[in-house]
Amino acid sequence: MKGIQTYRKQSVTFSTNEDLVLRLFERALLKMWEGHMFLSEGDKSAAVGPLQISRQIICELLGCLDYEDGGEIASNLNQLYIWLLKEISRSGFEGDPEMLEGAIEVLDNIYGGFRDAFEQEENNG
Numbered sequence: 001m002k003g004i005q006t007y008r009k010q011s012v013t014f015s016t017n018e019d020l021v022l023r024l025f026e027r028a029l030l031k032m033w034e035g036h037m038f039l040s041e042g043d044k045s046a047a048v049g050p051l052q053i054s055r056q057i058i059c060e061l062l063g064c065l066d067y068e069d070g071g072e073i074a075s076n077l078n079q080l081y082i083w084l085l086k087e088i089s090r091s092g093f094e095g096d097p098e099m100l101e102g103a104i105e106v107l108d109n110i111y112g113g114f115r116d117a118f119e120q121e122e123n124n125g
Helices: 002-013 017-040 044-063 067-094 097-124
Strands: none
Touching: 017 044, 017 067, 017 097, 044 067, 067 097
16 A cells, blocks of 8 residues: 555656646546536435535635736636536535536536647647
């Protein structure tokens, strides 16, 4: 078990900021889909954990926004992240997997935008 913990720590330590951001998106999406599965089965209590993790990740992304360099894009992301937090919470509270699908789609689009931007930056840099 110690070897796995060491690997994970080194994996994060030697990752680029871009890789870490993409991992956050991937983990949030994974947890949202997990919550969706539980909501679809009518198990709101089981959905709480995964949805909570996805909200925590989005809060981290929200806290990392650089309004000085990011300008309007950062402001728009701020609004989207806040909307996502509300939708995830509301879907869990109401037990509505369809509502969560809308939030998943939005987060997946943001993730795709970051992924494409990082790839383009890598290819140009």
